[in-house]
Amino acid sequence: MLKFLIFIAAAFVLYRLFTGDKKKKEEKKEKETRQMASSGEMVKDPVCGTYVPVDSDIRVRQGEKVHTFCSFECRDRFLEQIEASSTGNKKVGE
Numbered sequence: 001m002l003k004f005l006i007f008i009a010a011a012f013v014l015y016r017l018f019t020g021d022k023k024k025k026e027e028k029k030e031k032e033t034r035q036m037a038s039s040g041e042m043v044k045d046p047v048c049g050t051y052v053p054v055d056s057d058i059r060v061r062q063g064e065k066v067h068t069f070c071s072f073e074c075r076d077r078f079l080e081q082i083e084a085s086s087t088g089n090k091k092v093g094e
């Protein structure tokens with residue numbers, strides 16, 4: 001019985017955390033979008049679509065283009081995509 005009560009309490013706390021976090025995230029996103037619009041120094045993470053500062057440390061150079069990412073997870077996923085597409089296509093002129 002006690003276990004059940006603890007479970008309920010934990011679920012409630014998690015629920016509160018989740019809903020609070022979600023609201024915060026939305027506020028943050030809105031703020032970021034506004035910042036981006038005013039400063040023009042935000043670029044879109046090509047993997048998840050989040051706007052990140054241009055001077056972020058997580059960057060990948062692909063030819064002439066430099067991609068900026070919100071996290072190393074996104075960067076790794078992007079690199080995997082590049083690898084997958086480059087092995088799929090035949091290399092030309094190398």
Ligand SMILES: [Zn+2]
Nearest residue numbers: 045048070074
């Ligand atoms: Zn991302």
